[in-house]
Amino acid sequence: MPFIPHTEDDVREMLAAIGAPNIDALFEEIPAALRTRELTGIPDALTEMEVGRLMRSRARKDGTPINFIGAGAYEHHIPAAVWAIVTRGEFYSAYTPYQAEASQGTLQLLYEYQTMMTRLTGMQVSNASLYDGASALAEAALMSVRAHRRSKSARILVPASVNPTYLSVARAITEGQNVKFDVLPYASSSGTFDPGSLSAFEGQDITAVVIQHPNFFGLFEDVDAITDWAHANGSLVIAVVNPLSLAILKPPGEWGSKGVDIVVGEGQPLGVPLSSGGPYFGFMTARMEHVRQMPGRIIGRTVDLDGKPGFTLTLQAREQHIRRSKATSNICTNQGLLVTAATIYMSLLGSKGLERVAAASQTQTDKLIAALTRIDGVKLAFTGPRFHEAVLRLNKPVKPVLAALAERGIVGGYDLSNHYPELGHALLVCATEMRTDGEIEEYANALREVTSDG
Amino acid sequence: MPFIPHTEDDVREMLAAIGAPNIDALFEEIPAALRTRELTGIPDALTEMEVGRLMRSRARKDGTPINFIGAGAYEHHIPAAVWAIVTRGEFYSAYTPYQAEASQGTLQLLYEYQTMMTRLTGMQVSNASLYDGASALAEAALMSVRAHRRSKSARILVPASVNPTYLSVARAITEGQNVKFDVLPYASSSGTFDPGSLSAFEGQDITAVVIQHPNFFGLFEDVDAITDWAHANGSLVIAVVNPLSLAILKPPGEWGSKGVDIVVGEGQPLGVPLSSGGPYFGFMTARMEHVRQMPGRIIGRTVDLDGKPGFTLTLQAREQHIRRSKATSNICTNQGLLVTAATIYMSLLGSKGLERVAAASQTQTDKLIAALTRIDGVKLAFTGPRFHEAVLRLNKPVKPVLAALAERGIVGGYDLSNHYPELGHALLVCATEMRTDGEIEEYANALREVTSDG
Amino acid sequence: MSEPLIFTQSRSGRSAAGQYPHEAAARVPEKLRRKKPAALPEVSELQAVRHFTRLSQLNFSIDTHFYPLGSCTMKYNPRACNQFAMLPEFLGRHPLAPDAVSQGFLECMFELQEMLKEVTGMKGVSLTPMAGAQGEFAGVAMIRAYHRARGDLERNEIIVPDAAHGTNPATATMCGCVVIEIPSLSNGDIDVDALKQSLGPKTAGIMLTNPSTLGVFERRIQEVAKLVHEAGGLLYYDGANLNAILGKVRPGDMGFDVIHMNLHKTFSTPHGGGGPGSGAVGVGQRLLPFMPIPVVARQENGYRWLDERDVPQTIGRLSAFMGNAGVLLRAYIYMLMLGRPGMQRVAEYAALNANYLLARLRAAGFDAAYPQRRASHEFIITVKRQAKELGVNAMDFAKRLLDFGFHAPTTYFPLLVPECLLIEPTETEAKQDLDGFVEAMIAIQREAEQEPQKLKGAPHTLPVRRLDDVRAAKQLDLAYVEAV
Amino acid sequence: MSEPLIFTQSRSGRSAAGQYPHEAAARVPEKLRRKKPAALPEVSELQAVRHFTRLSQLNFSIDTHFYPLGSCTMKYNPRACNQFAMLPEFLGRHPLAPDAVSQGFLECMFELQEMLKEVTGMKGVSLTPMAGAQGEFAGVAMIRAYHRARGDLERNEIIVPDAAHGTNPATATMCGCVVIEIPSLSNGDIDVDALKQSLGPKTAGIMLTNPSTLGVFERRIQEVAKLVHEAGGLLYYDGANLNAILGKVRPGDMGFDVIHMNLHKTFSTPHGGGGPGSGAVGVGQRLLPFMPIPVVARQENGYRWLDERDVPQTIGRLSAFMGNAGVLLRAYIYMLMLGRPGMQRVAEYAALNANYLLARLRAAGFDAAYPQRRASHEFIITVKRQAKELGVNAMDFAKRLLDFGFHAPTTYFPLLVPECLLIEPTETEAKQDLDGFVEAMIAIQREAEQEPQKLKGAPHTLPVRRLDDVRAAKQLDLAYVEAV
Ligand SMILES: Cc1ncc(COP(=O)(O)O)c(C=O)c1O
């Protein structure tokens, strides 16, 4: 019996102690009519060896194509030490640190994480993670509604240059609480949001303005102007950022004249593998004044009976297990293990390392774009300053091009035509520090072939 | 500076404390003429990311062919838990447990290992490992010379059905101490050693007789008769065994009427991956009366100042760091981490699990032989009872056959023609529980193609 | 044992230089450029490895301790799940990679959906929710969408028993619903009369977990289902406790319309010191059109994700991609290793362990909260009597258990049982360890009688003694600030 | 903290059933069959995982502690080395697989040979020895083979300084040689006069490590080399201490004919609580024909192993296959990450740390064994004075250091320095940690003066207190026997 330690003797003695004739008797309170007869749809047990064989064959089917997509998930080098430590049983198999004294490892690590995230984003407080970047934006929207006492509208402005999936998720999650997102077009020439277009909303009750920077197209937004407009208009500002980019970009805490109110984003670039989209982690930092409106766990430093410093979950009165229907969010389990990875990652890289990674990613993307736009029928859509992604316009539909590239072992980018039909045959590409010059050349050669066919 | 934690400030302060003008001054005692100028043959440093890329490309070159060789190294399923625990820093990065109080984890584990090995082999004492199976045989030979006070000959009988490489290694290592190995032919009909042929040595001063069981051809030897002959002749008996086979075979401690004197073998089948031949570990167990002649570390249980049980290196007076030129062996560093793997492996499998693995390996080998000998020109050389290896005779030279199979992703066996030219085009094949019926069929199909060519 | 903050080990100019590219300079317009580097730690690789390795040792975990945390199902997380989920191809797969290079992964996900349907008795499964609470969200959002699609716009009340996990009412609120709390009877069952009174034209649905967090099976579940359905409401099953009934009774067969499962509990994916989890949802016929996307479908030319075009009435997306894929792979692998017989054994041995532990603790003089009932996979001991007579409370017992090498049970939840310890041993613990726990409880009881300050001051042998939570909440210290 | 033996957790009939094949029965002739199963532990997977995880926590290690064990070079073992050496293709490669499916691995081995040649200044390298001692064996065996090949059959004396590691004389014996021990001078150098007297027509060679295990560089090495060569002997370099001179001076340039390297020290492969190691050997021109096989060669059609047919005068094989391949891969990866500049830094910072620690300890009143000398990568403190004045010895200091969270230095080696602590901080430790060690030593010295029983009874905070080694050796308990 895999995973069951009971011997026959054990079972006999245990039943005797219980006073039950057999194990089945323990389920006697379940109405007989409801009892499951057989789980015919479940296959027989496989041994670990057999499962390993199966999973390796599944994995082999997918192979290891060279990846040029970003679109919210980025392939960066992850130091071997990160996951060697993350998967240590003491981190991997512990629960949420409810018993603080028996969880100081996790708690101190989370406190260190919170510190790092406040420093990276330039804010004062951080929670201990949300599910992912998209749901973090939803939580930020709800938080802004709670935090902005004077605003009654629950109306939030979002440029269309924000990750469209983030917007869908935010809508799905906040819809029950009547949050309204007004989507504002980006400037078709630049691919960025024009702060001037905000003047139409001057004086209106806008709870918050969202800024994604770099935006979904990889471009830099005019964050100062938008932030200042929002504050002048009495609105809060929610920044959506790639944490890695903050190694080279001014932190949201310094945008405009007083900095943003809430920062969220996807933590994946900090030491978390792509792994089909998750588990990743959403991060959230904010101004201290909003801390009681924050969703999620927060760790505080305190002292023990002997006055020795220690760490504990704090401000739990915000949370569902205490406040129930009045909690700031229903979140309970978060993404602790990924935060563990990120904390180790940030410790190993330091700000200098992050800066180098960010810069190298930018450089490789520049090379990628140079190589691809040399191909007839491939054009750069927006030429402004950018981080490590860019929109290309092809001379033919993107989907079959991507399929043909996949056959050549290349995952060529993200097809924008569903979300942004106005861009035509648009493809979002990305290179990180992981992409070599040789791989870029390989991609260019393949794309040349594929786009010139027929 | 990868791996160097020093900041410029640190260096300055440290040099000041030393009173040295610069780091170079610390090497001033090295004659100037000898100082190395530049290591031109060493390439520039690679980052971890770059090394990862390089190593992955090297690994890809070798691929993952399906393996049908044994010949001393066997591909068994290794539970995921084994190496997850073995590579924990506390095991992985600890030194030999000289400071017992700070090494109780390693020491207790080794004591548990010793216990398991004595139980598996049916002997009374075990050391904490030797380098590998081959060098363990060499050490056993030397030990038998020391242990057998009455024998003056240092003469050891070895059937030719013993792994020929083990014999080479034993010769290379014992040669300086004038140990002489007399190699006795195996019976050409059966592939096993005929105990009757020992009568020629009756009454001679033979220090020890070596028995490998199952022998190099995978066949079972007449261990009782050989053991009893040796003891009757006043010789010691050294058994060379595959530890996995002992789950189904009578342990050497029960061979003949009084059991063997020393047991050695290759520990690799117990949870150690093939990994190109090492690191593996040699094991050695023996009768208690010989313990002071054993080479290698031995762990003992004792008590601490408070009477609490604890573990420590013991009988160190046998070892080089105490006894120097009079030590039982020069061995110092052994193969501790692999023993860690084996101990966890044996704990997870238990004797029932080992028995199943052994039986499944035997079954798959039977199927393999049935499938291959159905091919024209492929014959089974020896038909006696066997464990999980067998000798096949092909109708053409083995080397090109193996090369052709390798092209088809199959590592088809071990070419015996160098060591056993008398066997003709002989191929030693092996299947373990890891080989599926499908893979066996794939091999048979490939071999049919390859042997029928031309 | 304690470990200084990593920031105190940092020195300007130190780094693990092998971890980042040799040279690279970013091009950022002046006004967007970061001026002062973020003060992240500057440590060597060894320092980081040592720091976090040492930190890890300060934790209790399943891999090191018996961890009978009720409602959390802390059972063995097989190492194989981790190893195979972390095969390089799986780790390297971009979530938006074309289907052509994703069939292996998609096949796993499809089969996982199918198996979860089978064990829950539901008609459809979406794997996308990233934890139990998000699964609950998806469930309640689907219930709302269902009523709305029928034009039944008034139904916004969600009935929740007082024993429910906090995420249930919190979720209802998040979905814009009004929470109607109903009491439990003293035997642990729902107060069906109170339920009847709560039902009405505004009833959207009810959220139940069965067995409840009181550790007992809701015997009148069929009646409850009938009542709610007749009132026009739907039934939500909080499947965090599925461990109790896996292979024994299926939520779909009990009449539930929607369920979320905590794969990080029943299906043994690790909890990672807080997460990640996965809250896959299963739905009956009525809610099929509303499932959160994406969902994997098998089609002629292979597997593919269904999206808003395929499921136009979907409640939408709940994550940027498709949920916690790596957690899902682990659950899939675990289910394959259990197989049909293993799946059935889960509840059997979970119940055996819980009932045995309960029997032994009662025999040792402890009070069960529901002494007339069978325990499910967990049960409640109340130390109300000890609190009154000896002045030691559930927290004191919990903290003292830590000194004995046992993680504490869940304390003070469910809220309706005073001084409660919610104990869930899980099926992967051996009798010996349960016996050890009983002995510890007996020893602590004796201490409570003879030297209660031993409990009050506990723990004594951990990296820290009892922490000042009040101070933590009052003098907020949420991020380290270097002394100047 | 302590953990019961796994045997006491075993129960008949328990198993981790997912780990072995469903069904299989062996066919073994009756008289060869095992009758009673070996009494291996019968535990669940969780029990095994928990047991060994908990055991691991009882260890000190580099990943958790500063570990200044002299002569052992306990520096950071980069995790990348482990990760890349354990790529599935490398783990799965059978040692006897045909060359056609081995080129990737062979290329790594070839390049490793080349790099080791470069850093040692030797002409050939064989990677096959499985630890330092086996490397020594190979070296001395080659020296013997060399003399024999020249018909110089009388040369069987190996000269070994008294400071040498125990493996040196033990190896000489194993090779059938006679050991001639020569003393060291009070300044740590070899007594060259004594050397001269020992040299003669029976001299096979000399085994030296330079810097010696006394932690100082042998300044007259050129003279020594000349003398030995003139006497017809060869020079063996014990390269366990190569960390001290990597990139600074090469054994080949000093005149050595053969060297072994401890890759598990200088090249930072892990020591694994006892091993594995790798004792690759390098040889000069004269010994090239005698190298242990196999050795990798690059040829037109790729890489291949050379064997006895290619190296007919070889001393032979020392392992069943080709040595500790996985260790070699780790060393190779490490060397690639260091690269040329990193290789040079090793000795620089190892020496900086050693000399700094020495300077600080001396400033704190401790006595250096060789106060006039620069430390190499390690140095010796002697507490002879404390032993005499306060009755506390080197062992007491060592054990008390454990309580302070530092692994003890090597004690009572080299044997010629009384009450010695051989301290090797290595280059990967930060100044802060060295400072912490100095503070601990100062505190212990203070205790030695004020409450020496603190030292005598140490350690106080570890899983066990000081162990009774005498009892261990007298009442041998080498394997567990169940009480009946
Ligand atoms: C009964 C019950 N419901 C819901 C949840 C919420 O699940 P999660 O923590 O995954 O969001 C939990 C777990 O804490 C639970 O025990």
Ligand SMILES: Cc1ncc(COP(=O)(O)O)c(C=O)c1O
């Ligand atoms: C100076 C010296 N020589 C030789 C050795 C022996 O090396 P190994 O332990 O790898 O056999 C050691 C290590 O213990 C050593 O320090």
